[in-house]
Amino acid sequence: MDPVDVDIADYDFLSDFGDPDDHLDLDHDHDRDDGDFSDAEIEYYLNSTNRLFGRQRPLHLILGGVADIILWRNKEISACVLGGATVLWLLFEWMNFHCLSLFCNVLLLLLASFFIWSNLAAFTNIVPPPEFPDVTLPEGSFVEAALLLRREFHQAIRTLRDDVILGTDFKRFLLVTCPLGVLSILGSWFNFFTLSYLVTVMLMTMPMLYESYEDSVDDFVEKSLVEMKKQYTLLDEKVHHTLQNISSC
Known part of the structure; x- marks a missing residue:
C-alpha cells in the first residue's frame, strides 16, 4: 500500500506488524480468481463500450467473494440466505415477534439444551456435546478494517464538503439528494425491517437476472x-x- 493513503501515525502503527503491504491491501482485485473466465470472455468485456457503470469485467469478478451466493452459483447457500431472511421477516412482521425477545429465547433454549446434554453425558453413555472451537483472529485484519472505514469516511466527508455543500456541480448535487428523497419516500411506506428484507431479496435476485440478460x-x-x-x-x-x-x- 502506498504510504500516502494513510497518515504517519497509522503507518508507524502498522509497522509493528511487519511490512504494511503484507497486512494491508485495500485493492482486492488481484485476489479474485479469474480462472472461471477464458481469455476470450475477458477480451469481450474489455472491448464492450456500453456496459452498465462502464465495467470492463464480468459481474462475477466484480462481486468478489460473495459472487457465488448472490449469483446463485452455490444454490444451497443462496437458498439458505434467502429462506432465512424470509423466515425472520415472517416472524417479526406477521407473527409480531420482538427481536430482543426472540434472540434471548433462542439463546436460553440453546444454553439449556447444552447444559442438560453435558450433564446427561456425564452419567450415561450418550455422545457428549461438541467442544467449542478456539477462535483466533489476526490483529492485522482489525487494523485493515479500521483503516479502510477511516479512509472511506474521510473520502465521504470530503465529497460532501467540496462537491455537494460548497460545490457548483448541479448534477453531483442531484446524485446525492435524489437517493435521499427516494429513501425518505420508501421509509414512509415500509418500516426498517421490511425495507431491509426487500433489499435482501433484490440483492439475491436482481444480479442473477441481470447476469442472464445483461446484453439486453x-x-x-x-x-x-x-x-x-x-x-x-x-x-x-x-x-x-x-x-x-x-x-x-
Whole structure:
C-alpha cells in the first residue's frame, strides 16, 4: 500500500506488524480468481463500450467473494440466505415477534439444551456435546478494517464538503439528494425491517437476472442514459437561466 493513503501515525502503527503491504491491501482485485473466465470472455468485456457503470469485467469478478451466493452459483447457500431472511421477516412482521425477545429465547433454549446434554453425558453413555472451537483472529485484519472505514469516511466527508455543500456541480448535487428523497419516500411506506428484507431479496435476485440478460439490459440502460442526459441538459439550462434572472433583479 502506498504510504500516502494513510497518515504517519497509522503507518508507524502498522509497522509493528511487519511490512504494511503484507497486512494491508485495500485493492482486492488481484485476489479474485479469474480462472472461471477464458481469455476470450475477458477480451469481450474489455472491448464492450456500453456496459452498465462502464465495467470492463464480468459481474462475477466484480462481486468478489460473495459472487457465488448472490449469483446463485452455490444454490444451497443462496437458498439458505434467502429462506432465512424470509423466515425472520415472517416472524417479526406477521407473527409480531420482538427481536430482543426472540434472540434471548433462542439463546436460553440453546444454553439449556447444552447444559442438560453435558450433564446427561456425564452419567450415561450418550455422545457428549461438541467442544467449542478456539477462535483466533489476526490483529492485522482489525487494523485493515479500521483503516479502510477511516479512509472511506474521510473520502465521504470530503465529497460532501467540496462537491455537494460548497460545490457548483448541479448534477453531483442531484446524485446525492435524489437517493435521499427516494429513501425518505420508501421509509414512509415500509418500516426498517421490511425495507431491509426487500433489499435482501433484490440483492439475491436482481444480479442473477441481470447476469442472464445483461446484453439486453445494457443496451436499454445506454439508451435511457442518453435520454436522461438530454433532459438533464434542458433542466440545467432552465436552472441557470432562473438563477441569472434572480441575480439580475
